[in-house]
Amino acid sequence: MAECQDLLEIQLASETNNQPKQKHIITFMDRKWYNAAAEGRINQFKDYTEPLDLLRTANKNTVLHVHITAVKKETEESIEFVKLVISKCSSLLVEPNIKGETPLHIAARFGHKNIVECLVDNIKKAQHEDLERGAEASISEKMLKTTSPDEDTALHEAVRNNHPQVVETLIRENPEFANIANAAGESPLYLAAVRENNSIASKILEICPSPAYIGPKGRTALHEAVISKDKDLTRKILDKNNSLTKEQDKKGWTPLHYASYFNLIPIVEMLLADDNKSAAYIGDNHERKPLHIAIICGKSHLKVMKKIMSDCPDCCELTDNRGRNILHFAVESGSFKGVQIITEEPSLANLINQKDKEGNTPVHLVAAFGFEECSLTEHHLVDIKAVNNKNLTALDVVLERKDESYEPLGFTERDLRRVGYKRGRPLVQLKEREQAKIDDKFISELKKASKSHQIVATLIATVTFTAGFTLPGGYNQDGHDEGTAILTRRSAFKTFLITDTLALAFSISVMLIHFLLTLSRNKRKFFFLFFWAFVFTIVAMMLMMVAFMAAVYAVMPHSSSGLRAAIWVIGSCLALLCFYMLKVTLPEI
Template identity: 40%
Template sequence: MSNKGKDTALHEAVRYRHSDVLKFLIKADPKFMYGENISGGTPLYMAAERGFSDLVQIIIENTSTSPAYHGLMGRTALHAAVISKDKVTTKMILEWKPALTKEVDEIGWSPLHCAAYLGCSPTIVRELLQKSDKSVPYLGIKDGNKTALHIAANRGHMKIVELLASYAPDCCEQVDDKGNNVFHFAALLQRGCFDTGNLLDNSWLGVRGVVNEKNGEGDTPFHLMSSYQIDDPMFICNRGVDKMAFNNQNFTAMDILSRAKDICGGRDYILRRLHRLKEANVGPLRWRKDIKEDDGSSEGKVKGKGEDNDIKKGSSDISEVIQRRGENHLIVAALIATVTFAAGFTLPGGYNVNEGTATLAKKSAFKAFVVMDTIAMVLSVSAIFIFIFMSWHEKEVFLNKQIIPGFVLTMLAMGAMVMAFMTGLYAVLPESSWLPIFTCIICCSLFVPFYFELNLFFKWYTMWLHFHINRACYWLWV
């Protein structure tokens, strides 16, 4: 018996998570097959979709016949558990019916494809691989024949890529309908997060030569990265990457960069990097263009004339951008120095009329205020010195080295200034009141975004430093 939506009593028990009712209904008739409702969901699918692992266990263990497990869009209960990122339910369903790993939905997606797309926990992906047939990692979806490895690479889920590559090494060589492999999909991610370069560290991917394979249009992954102007130093400086590969239009990566419009300085960064490596050059079409533009007065003008002009112009533009940033940081640092300097002579609580000393000098909060205010002023003045020194130089290498410590000093001075403000207020407000504690909580909450921003910055700086160390070792080696 069901309602207008074809929901049985078992469907309703699952929907409202009535485990006792669910167990009673199943034990009353364990052989009864509970089918799909009007939306296509079975009780087992609904329980898995909602993450009700206790209900999933009841249905699996108390049904004498195999319960129906299908749901929306041809998905199974395993699809639902993976999409919910529920480790317990996923493991339970896999132990009950491991064959569900091969089941695909209406658009050809297996549970492994869903896990790769959503970036599920490596535990879930590992369970799927261990319980699945060897052919599952090679399954392609209907739209373009993309495998789970392609999807994971395109979504930037490196841990899943590593798991798939180690479990099924041959799938690294599989391509979609357009001839794109795992490196092409990583490049199509269109963001410079060093994902493509990190793929080269994987032993299964590095030894198979897929990094230089061409797709249907003759583009290597490096061609695609150049098209999107992704500056990935670890990838670009890797010796296994062929910088002189030609696509079907007889363009090298440098040709593509030279013809493209600059996007946020990315093109010029990559061109200068390639120019320093001396492993890349322009193709025959670019040479033909340079020869036509040459007046014939000097043979040396023909070779790479446009390329050198682009590099020089790009270097000049980048230096100007860095100098402008330094000027903006200089204003911020100067404001912090002004405020903290003034606070040092207008102390909280005022001065003792007879002795001329601070009236709150014995309070711990006041002492903390003096220390933090002094730190903020010293840090901001140090940053000002760096930014003033930057204005006398135009070389990009020098500017890059100076703006980073100047930025860090400014940020630390800002944090010390907030701490000085907080301790100063605490020193003058009555200790018995709730107000000092409340103001401290508000001020401390500022350090949450402050921490995350600095953490991101230091991660980027660590990768930048790691790249330059690797490049130095590379030049020493060659």
């Protein structure tokens, strides 16, 4: 007995003398038997006469657990070893380890199909023998025994580790496997769907008459099939149980909500087919319907929006818990194509001036968000004078805005004057609001850029100033023209003098402007001065380039016409590049 199992007793004395000593028994398997079980050495166990259920590792694994875990590839020898162990101690079939895992769980986890079949056959045989002896025994209870604390069945293990053959073996032997959820609330079918394993999910649907579809957070296998964008699995689940289209998760979303969100038009068509249209009328926790979700997602989801509106036209009348209809949602999401589609539908004319719980019509939202190119303000049915719960019209909302101008919203200056007069606000305040468009953050960025611009302007001024006293070609040393430039009569030299002087003037102007910027407290004036300083800097750079080309051209002999032409071409390209940069930048500013 000492050969098959060693028991080590450790007595731990408490630090307190009054407390009794505690005794812990640590179990371990002798190396000889552990290695024999792992390697499947049948001969070593044939003559073993002691009870095999006493051979346990520290984690309470039996020789059956050890062998099945160690098997890399199933062979006839491994099957024979399992049969031998079972014949010597049949109770090991359902004996759990410290985690509550039976040998069937281990075999299913590693995909040992033949071992699974062997274990199932022996469990059934043991069931028959128990019944013959008159004992009450349940094959379901033995085979479906779950692990702790995860409460996974052997089928969960096979599905999670993607072993379709083992899955088929288990559910054919006992379809009840497919009806059990683990501690996380995952049914085997849900687990297959969430892992996008179509073949296993299809096999469960094919064999089991009524499998469980449940999953955590209120989701079902159909939810996960839609989220995985699996059209084939979605169709198979719907064929088996189309009532799942109405199931809501913890957010209140049905599969149709997810199909609308992910823009899955083929799946939307499946979910709305036949008698499933009621799913379009189910709201989530905020009473948002699938149609609302499609509209929120913008113009990319217009096909889904049109499909739901076509199949369930009366769901267009439904609102969310804020009282907002689909036109409110279209405006709120910036889907102006959606606005156009809705407003062009005669049967939806009532939505144009419908108010939400705050009294805002869709036009109030247009005014609040400052959307451009929105056709709603031009619609002939729009009531622009409608007031919300704060007694504000859409035009009043425009005036309340502090970061956008009124011009893109389709309201005339005459309208604004009328509203401004009614509310005692002069139109001058609009100019102040326009000035607020240039916010403090933008001005601070310009102030940082101003320092680098000053350095550039100073360099240009230094170079052009120096060039004015070191003229190309030099000076006359004798005669009545002593001290004058030698190349005075050349056109290129005259061009050099003019462009160099202009470059110096522009660069000094830039330096002066940046000096004035430090004294400016008006945002609009600051931006105006910074803009012209930027333009003058670019112009000064272009003039400096032209002055350089003219100076080089003036001192080159006529015999070097090819070199002179090359210099002009290079210089012209650089000047054109500067001009192009200026042209591109000015509209953005």
